[in-house]
Amino acid sequence: MTSEEKWVQKVLRSMVKHEVQTALMTQELSQKFLIRSDTKAIDQEIEIITDKITKRFVAKLKAKGYIGTDSNAPAKEFRTMFLEAKDEYFATPESSRE
């Protein structure tokens, strides 16, 4: 059975991907996270980064009780949690990026 957490992850994934792609348009992040010589590898890496950020973000929502309950995250808190999930991923050393 798909849990509400997994369900929300699936729905949010495509929008998170858009945000990841936008962030990777910057020189600093694209050089750090993408291998320029292989287009296929870039697409795969974007998918992997999207999955990891979405998972982190939804886990944060769940930890605060905003998933699996009737409570909805307030807009400001939601925004903060998303930016934290994204920033944490991009700032984390490769060895501990799971």
Added chain:
Amino acid sequence: MDIDDRAVGFTLMSEGRRGPHLWEIAGKRGISKGDKAKLEDALKTGSAKAVAAGAVAVVAATNPVIANLYFAYQAAKYAYPIAKAGIEAKVESGDNTKALEAMEKKTIEQTGKVIVDTTVEAISDAAVDGAFQATGVAVSASVKKFVSAAISEAIEEVIQ
């Protein structure tokens, strides 16, 4: 020189590529005066690294994608009981048609709306309309369509 012209000059020089326009970085709704001033300063005085970091901050502060993501989150929560009904029917019967019928029934129960076709798209459109009315989050028709497509894809994934 206008800010947009300078933003064009924000290039990925090592790749020989032209960089994005400011509106591509910050989103079509534009940016606040404060963020614009910060970006202007970074573009005037900063190294490529500083400009890149400034662009990331502006994206984080202003990109409307986050507002759209918030609506998607609310729509996902609203649509979960509908998806759950479909998943349960699928687990019980192993039949996709029965899963769709269960979701249709739950959608009607939850939204109070009649669904013309028993299709994943019709169910997700109705769920998104229901979420839109229930949450009062202001989003455009195109965002609703985008979220509906994300819900359709998720439904298809979970009832496979």
